Amino acid sequence: MYEAVMATDAHPTAEWVYEAVRRAMPRISLGTVYRNLQVLVEEGRLKSFTRDGRTRYDGDLAPHDHFACDRCGLLLDIPRAAEPLPVEKRLKARGFAVSGRVLEFHGLCRKCRRGIQIAKGGRK
Amino acid sequence: MYEAVMATDAHPTAEWVYEAVRRAMPRISLGTVYRNLQVLVEEGRLKSFTRDGRTRYDGDLAPHDHFACDRCGLLLDIPRAAEPLPVEKRLKARGFAVSGRVLEFHGLCRKCRRGIQIAKGGRK
DNA sequence: ATCAATAATGAGAGCGATTACTGATATGGA
DNA sequence: TCCATATCAGTAATCGCTCTCATTATTGAT
Numbered sequence: 644m645y646e647a648v649m650a651t652d653a654h655p656t657a658e659w660v661y662e663a664v665r666r667a668m669p670r671i672s673l674g675t676v677y678r679n680l681q682v683l684v685e686e687g688r689l690k691s692f693t694r695d696g697r698t699r700y701d702g703d704l705a706p707h708d709h710f711a712c713d714r715c716g717l718l719l720d721i722p723r724a725a726e727p728l729p730v731e732k733r734l735k736a737r738g739f740a741v742s743g744r745v746l747e748f749h750g751l752c753r754k755c756r757r758g759i760q761i762a763k764g765g766r767k
Numbered sequence: 768m769y770e771a772v773m774a775t776d777a778h779p780t781a782e783w784v785y786e787a788v789r790r791a792m793p794r795i796s797l798g799t800v801y802r803n804l805q806v807l808v809e810e811g812r813l814k815s816f817t818r819d820g821r822t823r824y825d826g827d828l829a830p831h832d833h834f835a836c837d838r839c840g841l842l843l844d845i846p847r848a849a850e851p852l853p854v855e856k857r858l859k860a861r862g863f864a865v866s867g868r869v870l871e872f873h874g875l876c877r878k879c880r881r882g883i884q885i886a887k888g889g890r891k
Numbered sequence: 892a893t894c895a896a897t898a899a900t901g902a903g904a905g906c907g908a909t910t911a912c913t914g915a916t917a918t919g920g921a
Numbered sequence: 922t923c924c925a926t927a928t929c930a931g932t933a934a935t936c937g938c939t940c941t942c943a944t945t946a947t948t949g950a951t
Binding site for chain 2: 907908909910911
């Protein structure tokens, strides 16, 4: 189960993990997958986050940000700089305790961007 | 309806809007609220985002980031600097078209932070 | 090995948020 | 007036996820 999540960099959903694990253990139930994924998150071996109303799991524990392509759904990891953002420093200076952040860019990946331009200029 | 969202800075949920609008139009249904909020978002008069599995609406169209208190649920708007983040520039340089971002800090607000410290050091 | 205590699982019901459907009512030209 | 279109309230359905509970391992003494 843990291995299933680690085996991809695609930020799988519980559903995806279910399908993957099912190949090795055909009788496993979806509830068990949810339960064990939660346990793994609590143990700190996985991280979880929410995108489009579904929980996704990630075996990469290093803090990182994301870029999401609006068209093809690609979700790209972006390593995070050691230095906190200026706006975070400002929050701390104002007395807030900042313990984490979510930073997610969205737009078009290289491939999709090219597709759009061609569609606009070239044909139709 | 639009006015109901504009009348608060609390990033209301559809439920909240429903309760608010109901006072003026007691026969309105929750479905209608959802539908019309969607329309307003499509028209670009409101923005929506998701937090803790519920959709929230925001009448402030200026791009801004958020700070969320883990303890009391406070959700604070943070005005966004004109200058894009260095990491965004890097993405663009790599050929991605970045059209927006979500940046959300979380931690403890001033009040809650104080509460925790007192609880730890002082009593019990 | 045996057996009781404990933990984990599968199957499916339940839940909260949201969306889709449906029939009734209102609006607005020809 | 008559029909077309739009909107809405009410409600059923869906979706992702969690909970319950009877059943099935697993564990740790004996």
